[in-house]
Amino acid sequence: MEMNTIAERQKAFFEKNRTKSYEFRQKALFRLKRTILYYEREIQEALYQDLGKSDFEAYMTEVGMTISELNYVGKHLKRWMKEKGVLTPLAQFPAKSFEVPEPYGTVLIMAPWNYPFMLCIEPLIGAIAAGNCCVVKPSAYAPHTSAIIKKILSCIFPEEFVAVVEGGREENTALLEQEFDYIFFTGSKNVGKIVLKKAAENLTPVTLELGGKSPCIVDETADLKLAAKRLVFGKYLNSGQTCVAPDYLFVQESVKQKFIEYLKYWIDKMFGTEPLKNSDYPRIINEKHYERLMKLIEGESIVKGGYGNKERLFIAPTVLDNITEHSPIMQEEIFGPILPVLSYGNLEEAEAFIKKGEKPLALYLFTGNKKTEQRILNTISFGGGCINDTIIHLATSRMGFGGVGASGMGSYHGKRSFDTFSHTRSIVKKYQWIDLPIRYQPYTRRKKKLLHLFLK
Structure with missing residues (x-):
């Protein structure tokens, strides 16, 4: 399927608002967890074929961490989705102020080869939890893991919700030509610069998880x-x-x-x-x-x-x-x-x-x-x-993980993943039973005194 077709189908699916409900997101996360556990043996075999990882290391650093993240996000998701009330300034009386998270829409996740399963699925967990549609691009350098990721995600999600695109530079380039609402990239600094440049053309926000000499x-x-x-x-x-x-x-x-x-x-x-x-x-x-x-x-x-x-x-x-x-x-x-x-x-x-x-x-x-x-x-x-x-x-869902400067921008894990893939709207609901006249012209000396009083 052409990249623009995938992107357009996902935009159309997102507009149906199905991904925004708590029930849809929680069900998707549950299906993902259940399927990962079902294919655990195949995932470990793929990691061995690509990197020679033992079953122990594959579980400790990839599968186990992913399951832990799924458990944590599933447990806290309902609370994260709720609107959060904040104090309203006296100058805006009478009113109610609150913040509401909403999904960005369509998200591109580009994963590296060194932890090819975990660094692909963990950002996906955050994107799904936040209510987005996702295109996942595993690394071509880890072809066996890429194949099992496609197998897992294709059997539980329709492509208009979660699509997996395999391949190398040609596919990466084609994906970056599409208009996504958010891009999450993990990889080298040099490729990160290319991703950031492409994202800037469409004013697309990004998270870059890079590296450096630690x-x-x-x-x-x-x-x-x-x-x-x-x-x-x-x-x-x-x-x-x-x-x-x-x-x-x-x-x-x-x-x-x-x-x-x-x-x-x-x-x-x-x-x-x-x-x-x-x-x-x-x-x-x-x-x-x-x-x-x-x-x-x-x-x-x-x-x-x-x-x-x-x-x-x-x-x-x-x-x-x-x-x-x-x-x-x-x-x-x-x-x-x-x-x-x-x-x-x-x-x-x-x-x-x-x-x-x-x-x-x-x-x-x-x-x-x-x-x-x-x-x-x-x-x-x-x-x-x-x-x-x-x-x-x-290795914890309770703290964010990310770089600074040349080592990256943005962070994820746990609540930070949900926040990364969400836009937080600030809302003021103004009540209609009274309308204070201070902000309206004509401006008088009395109104000026009241203004100074309200805005101290």
Whole structure:
């Protein structure tokens, strides 16, 4: 079906107002949850075929998080949809003021390949909960997951409500030529710029979930062994192909060597001394990204890993020492299982380095010093993050997740998803039993005095 046909059919369906009722939205979310659970085995198999994800990691980072989001949104949706009363200014007496959320209309959701199921379905949950019609575009780099997403959504929703468009750049380009009421994009900064430019032509609001070089700071007061354990988990999850993965490590010089030894210890403990034989360790998405990552390792001081298997697209968890701000690996987002290590003497050095770059999507701080904690939170701008852990801040429906500056705009998860895909109308209902004359001409000195009284 042509892209403009899909878009027009969805606009026509939305105009019927069927998606606006609570019963319609709740039923759609329930059917989505039930069908995901029914196809859980096939979803996990698709994630294994595309990325080599184990059943455990597939459920922990994709299927389980999606089900959790569905449960949370379903539980709170009725309350979110209700009008919210607000105080009316004395100058508008007598009147009632309230806010009412309404759906934007037709929404385009463009998903990435690194968490191809979760990062496609979670925004869809918010769009459906808000009462929109949706066109979903899964990533062509994860074709098996794209296929199961199409299978699931096609069997429970008509295309005029939720449509799935598979394909690559040609399909992406054609979709961006259509007039949607909202666009939600997750992916790289370069493609995000294209999406934003296209959206601007139609004055279409957007959410951009991008990435960047997210730092991890470890100072000498931290529990070093525990910090290394949690850093290794967050960095090498999904073989480092996570938008909020710690991109590089800033460790205080006084504990650097000790911390590196802990990193090596936990890599062996979690992935084995021969990680490429670990059946639970994911692979790199394709040969292009494999070659890019291996090139970043060339010529660097390798203290752990540093090798791969091109045929199977595996790269061992890698740690690089003696890295500087001018090293090739510090010039781009890594998005792979390579951890460059930099050191600092005092906190000002780390702060200055991070602030010199673009605002990161995430920041992680390991410290036992509350003053250090507050200082970092007050002086560095970033999308979100953790103190004494990594990446878990996005694994909740009770907080929004999103970037700032070059790492993105807008946020979602839970109530934030509902708000993202809703326009909030502000309404004043003026009562008719009295009409104060103060605002009407002719303006008199007495009216001016009353005006000052009302608007103080």
